[in-house]
Amino acid sequence: MITYKSLHHVSLNVTDLEKAKEFYGKTLCLKEIERPDFGFPGAWYEIEGQQLHLILDPTSQTIRQDKHLSSREGHFALRVESYHDTLRWLKENDVETLEKPYSKSGFAQIFCADPDGNLIELNVDQNDFS
Template identity: 25%
Template sequence: MTDLPLATVHGLYHIAIKTDDLASTRKFWTGIIGLREFPRPDFGYPGAWLGCTQPGGLAIIHVYAGGPALGPEGKAPAGTAAIDHVSLSCSGYRSYVARFKAAGLDWREFIVPGTSLWQLFVYDPSGVQLELTFESFGEGDEKPDMSPGRKYVAGASFFDKATYPKLA
C-alpha cells in the first residue's frame, strides 16, 4: 500500500464567475483581456473556461450561465457576488476530508465529468465557497463520495452561518 499525500495547496486553480450574459462575458475575457477559450466538460448548463495563451496556460476563469448561476430571484448576481467560488490546486484529498471532519465542517465531493479531477467544496467562516481540485492519480483507490447529501450540486449552497463551527 502506498502512502497517501499530505494535504497541500499548490496554487490557484481558478475563479468562477456567474453571469446572465455569457456572450458579453466571454467577449470581455477573450476579446478585450486576451484569454483564450479552453475545452469545458459538459456540466449540463452553459459556460466557458478561459485561460492564458501561454503554453501550458490553465483555464483560470470559469464562467457559467443559466441554472446554477441564477440566484433566488432568477437572475445572476452582480458585483463581487458574481464570484461563485475560488478553486485551489491541491493534493492530499483524504487528508483534507479528515481535517474537515476534525474541525466539524460540512463539505461536498465531486468528480469532474470526463476528467481525472476530484474536488472538495467547503466554506470559509464568511461564506466564501472554496473548491479544492485534485488530480486523482496518486490520491488512492477510494473515490469521492457521490451519494445524495455529500455530492456537490452546482448552485446549491450548503453554507449555514448559524451552525458553522467556531474555529478559533
C-alpha cells in the first residue's frame, strides 16, 4: 500500500521559456522560486506548498494536439480565492477562457491555456461562488 502526503509538483514542457515565464509569473501571478542548475533551462513556481516545474524543450509538443480550450483534456487545476476576480484578471490580460461556473464537478471552473497549449483549470468550490 502507498500512503500519500500531498501532490509535490507538476512538470510541463515549454518551447519558449521567456514566454512561459511571462504567462505563469505575470499573467497567472505565480511566485517563481529558486531552481537547481540541471544543465538545461527551466523555471520553478511555488503554489501553496506545491510546485510547478517548467522544462524548456524547443522541440517539445504538449499532450494536447488540438489547442482549443476543453475541459475534457489533460490539465492541472489550481484553486483560487475568487472566480470573478480571476476571470476579470484573465480577460484584462487577453487570456482566452472557457467558463464553467456551474460544472457538475462541484467546482466553478475557468479553463485557459499557456502559450504552448498546456491546459490549466482555475476553480473555486461552488459553495464559495456567487
